[in-house]
Amino acid sequence: MLRLEKRPQPSRAWVWLAPVVAVIATMIAGGALFALLGKDPLVAIRTIFWDPLFSEFAFFYRPQLLVKGAPLILIAIGLSLGFRAGIWNIGAEGQYIVGALTGAGVGLAFYPLEGWFVFPLMVMAGALGGWAWAMIPAVLKVKFGTNEILVSLMLVYVAEQLLASMALGLMKNPEGFGFPGSRNLQQYPSAHNAELIAGSGMHWGVVAALIAVIFSYVMLTRHILGFHIRLTGEAPRAARFAGVNPARLVLICLGLAGALAGLAGMFEVSGPAGRVSIDFNVGYGFTAIIVAFLGRLHPLGIALAGLLMALTYIGGEIAQSRLGLPAAAIQMFQGMLLFFLLAVDVMTNYRLRLTRQEVA
Amino acid sequence: MTAPVLSINGLTKAYPGVVANADVSFDVQQGEVHALLGENGAGKSTLVKMIYGLVKPDHGTMTFQGKPYAPAEPRAARAAGVAMVFQHFSLFDALNVAENVALGMENPPRLADLAGRIREVSETYGLPLDPFRIVGDLSAGERQRVEIIRCLLQDPRLLIMDEPTSVLTPQEVEILFQTLRKLTAEGVAILYISHKLEEIRVLCDTATILRLGKKVATCTPADTTARQLAEMMVGTVLHTPERSGRALGDVALELTELSVRSPSAFGCSLKGISLNVRQGEVLGLGGVAGNGQDELLGALSGELRAAPEMVRMHGKPVGALGPMERRRIGLLCAPEERLGHAAAPDMSLTENAMLTGSLREGLERRGFLDWARAKDFAEAIIARFDVRTPGPGNAARSLSGGNLQKFVIGREVMQRPEVLVVNQPTWGVDASAAAAIRQALLDLAAGGTAVVVISQDLDELMEIADRFGALNEGRLSRIRPTSELNIEEIGLMMGGAHDMEVAHV
Structure with a gap:
């Protein structure tokens, strides 16, 4: 009989092994799922994990890795700070949308004026928009003790309605022949978040993600704020004894997460997406939660997990178009990753023991 | 003499890196109170866990009532007739006594029947307890009665008690001893773990002393002095803390009508506490746990x-300042709960040194942390306070309670406080470590620090405090010089009013 036995100390090896095992388990279970759908599982797995990087069309897919990975990493870094302190912001998707709206709004307000200052102002507006949206659950939690999980999550749906209203109303392209959606920022040079090196997929959002990874790494290991965040997550009472103000920490963590999610939305709308449209958001804010945990809430882990998740996005699209796999199967495949990670995570604190059934 | 109830033969248990018990053998006779003595880390708890079926021995055998005995789990131990009262209670505050007892039973009877049995047992053994009172409202002594009655309902032949008196007033201790004597008269054997040597001399028939996992002696406590017992435990000659003559300076800390609401539903709000402590003075605050110690x-x-003017440091109002600002002006504290309050369990000692030391030890510059200096600070604490650990990189929870306590107290003492407040500085700490901690507090006072010691250990307060007050229901008794008081008077100061509280209800 198998039995779980608690480890005296969390296993260091399993902390890093768990994501790898989870990925492998996802491949196996996903393969079985694809086989049941009548596809060759090996081909499907290869299409998802191998083709985007090494097939003959890889030159087209590789830049996409950065394009899709950057917003995931940017958002996940912000979320991980709160998660470490036990502050659960589930509404990054909403903060991402609002950041995109405020960022694009500033850009569209300046149209067609050209000037070097337009893009930096958009960046600030994007961060501010995401921050403000995150401040709603933060202030409600601090002032009235509401649950930040519920409030931030519900605000996602409010943000989606706001997006629809903007795409159909205030931000609608006046020269768009009545079609929903804003002007295309890609055609407005001062506001366009263009590739820094042509064909690399490297835009300002990628740079921001990189800076966020380094910034959060330094903060968590070297700065008193990062120390207090970790302390609050591990022993809230000891944190209060050390002098941490829990309310202030809620404001800081939710604020940072919101600002980073807003930035991600702003870089997306001014770059790869180009315009504010009804279906602008594709779930980066939710996927980033998986990325944050897959990366062990560690900045470097999150960078790797973000790229892996981007890979399944791209590979999933290829599998959809080439093998005719339904989109739902791909989403399920991505969901399995978190499912297996949480399951395998048990091994960090417990070990399996074979025991013989005792005769009563 | 009849055959022993429990006979232990060459029990050995090794953990990676430490031998917790090496070849321990002794007998517990029917109807005797058998003390198990030893420093922290001497292997008492491992030994007891083996007897109670929580840990399996590597070698050695046990016989219980003449039969081979090797419990695979506590349920088997209980079925055989072994019961245990743990140092830390496992009771639910929001449930009543009978419900709590029922939760621990295999096949609980109907609550009404159980309540009847609880009444019966409590009357038989002189442990007054109403089965329908909510546990959250009970004093520590009454909670312990719940645990004891829970054990007695199993009709045990051997009762193990781990540090049972550390939360009791002297009067409550006397009641407990009468109960234990009644039990032994019926032939129950009691294995009694305690650090309080005087108690063991009064209560116990035999004592087995462990040091570093080995049995060093078996003796009759009544024929041995407390000092001899302590020295057998430690293996060296013991130093009693010395009080050097101190000149008292100005008032360093002053509380005026301090009233604070407790943040917890079962806590105790502070009601109009006034006191002052001078530089170089040790003020002892006694009282039964849960009377406002944590809140104070x-x-x-x-x-x-x-309110700002309720707490003054050198005359300046500081009542509204946060922990960091208070550290800046030299008001340092060491809370009772080591794991989770004074220290973060999963963080290293270096990180825990940073926890309170960042400001005064210069471990932080403009928000950036100097981990190299934090490590030096942690190593300095470890060296000066003889904290036994492989190094500052180890997690706080890997240390034994006494060692972590030395670290936590040492961390504050080494930051040169103007005022130091400690809550239960030697709770669960062995004799030599406790002596070291008390000496450190006295040395600090000799250097001009005002020290406030909140403790339930009256001997400790008598030993180091210049003046004494008792906390009761969040109020403070009149503060009197310790030299005027004897232990009975102190007991009445802390316990007398407590009985009145029971009468109110």
Whole structure:
């Protein structure tokens, strides 16, 4: 009989092994799922994990890795700070949308004026928009003790309605022949978040993600704020004894997460997406939660997990178009990753023991 | 003499890196109180866990009532007739006594029947307890009665008690001893773990002393002095803390009508506490746990805020300052709960040194942390306070309670406080470590620090405090010089009013 036995100390090896095992388990279970759908599982797995990087069309897919990975990493870094302190912001998707709206709004307000200052102002507006949206659950939690999980999550749906209203109303392209959606920022040079090196997929959002990874790494290991965040997550009472103000920490963590999610939305709308449209958001804010945990809430882990998740996005699209796999199967495949990670995570604190059934 | 109830033969248990018990053998006779003595880490708890079926021995055998005995789990031990009262209670505050007892039973009877049995047992053994009172409202002594009655309902032949008196007033201790004597008269054997040597001399028939996992002696406590017992435990000659003559300076800390609401539903709010402590003085505050000790520490550490003028440091109002600002002006605290309050269990000692030391030890510059200096600071604490650990990189929870306590107290002492407040500084700490901690507090006072010691250990307070007050229901008794008091008077100061509280209800 198998039995779980608690480890005296969390296993260091399993902390890093768990994501790898989870990925492998996802491949196996996903393969079985694809086989049941009548596809060759090996081909499907290869299409998802191998083709985007090494097939003959890889030159087209590789830049996409950065394009899709950057917003995931940017958002996940912000979320991980709160998660470490036990502050659960589930509404990054909403903060991402609002950041995109405020960022694009500033850009569209300046149209067609050209000037070097337009893009930096958009960046600030994007961060501010995401921050403000995150401040709603933060202030409600601090002032009235509401649950930040519920409030931030519900605000996602409010943000989606706001997006629809903007795409159909205030931000609608006046020269768009009545079609929903804003002007295309890609055609407005001062506001366009263009590739820094042509064909690399490297835009300002990628740079921001990189800076966020380094910034959060330094903060968590070297700065008193990062120390207090970790302390609050591990022993809230000891944190209060050390002098941490829990309310202030809620404001800081939710604020940072919101600002980073807003930035991600702003870089997306001014770059790869180009315009504010009804279906602008594709779930980066939710996927980033998986990325944050897959990366062990560690900045470097999150960078790797973000790229892996981007890979399944791209590979999933290829599998959809080439093998005719339904989109739902791909989403399920991505969901399995978190499912297996949480399951395998048990091994960090417990070990399996074979025991013989005792005769009563 | 009849055959022993429990006979232990060459029990050995090794953990990676340590031998917790090496070849321990002794007998517990029917109807005797058998003391198990030893420093922290001497292997008492491992030994007891083996007897109670929580840990399996590597070698050695046990016989219980003449039969081979190797319990695979506590349920088997209980079925055989072994019961245990743990040091830390496992009771639910929101449930009543009978419900709590029922939760621990295999096949609980109907609550009404159980309540009847609880009444019966409590009357038989002189442990007054109403089965329908909510546990959250009970005093520590009454909670312990719940645990004891829970054990007695199993009709045990051997009762193991781990540090049972550390939370009791002297009067409550006397009641407990009468109960234990009644039990032994019926032939129950009691294995009694305690650090309080005087108690063991009064109560116990035999004592087995462990040091570093080995049995060093079996003796009759009544024929041995407390000092001899302590020296057998430690293996060296023991130093009693010395009080050097001290000149008292100005008033360093002053509380005026301090009232603070407790943040917890079962806590105890502070009601109009006034006191002052001078430089170089040790003020002892006694009282049964749960009478406002945690709240008082919180109000002094800055975790609970009060009106500014309720707390003054050198005359300046500081009642509204947070923990960091109070550290800046030299008001340092060490809370009772080591794991989770004074220290973060999963963080290393270096990180835990940073926890309170960042400001005064210069471990932080403009928000950036100097981990190399934090490590040096942690190593300095470890060296000066003889904290036994492989190094500052180890997690706080890997240390034994006494060692972590030395670290936590040492961390504050080494930051040169102007005022130091400690809550239960030697709770669960062995004799030599406790002596070292008390000496450190006295040395600090000799250097001109005002020290406030909140403790339930009256011997400790008598030993180091210049003046004594008792906390009761969040109020403070009149403060009197310790030299005027004897232990009975102190007991009445802390316990007398407590009985009145029971009468109110």
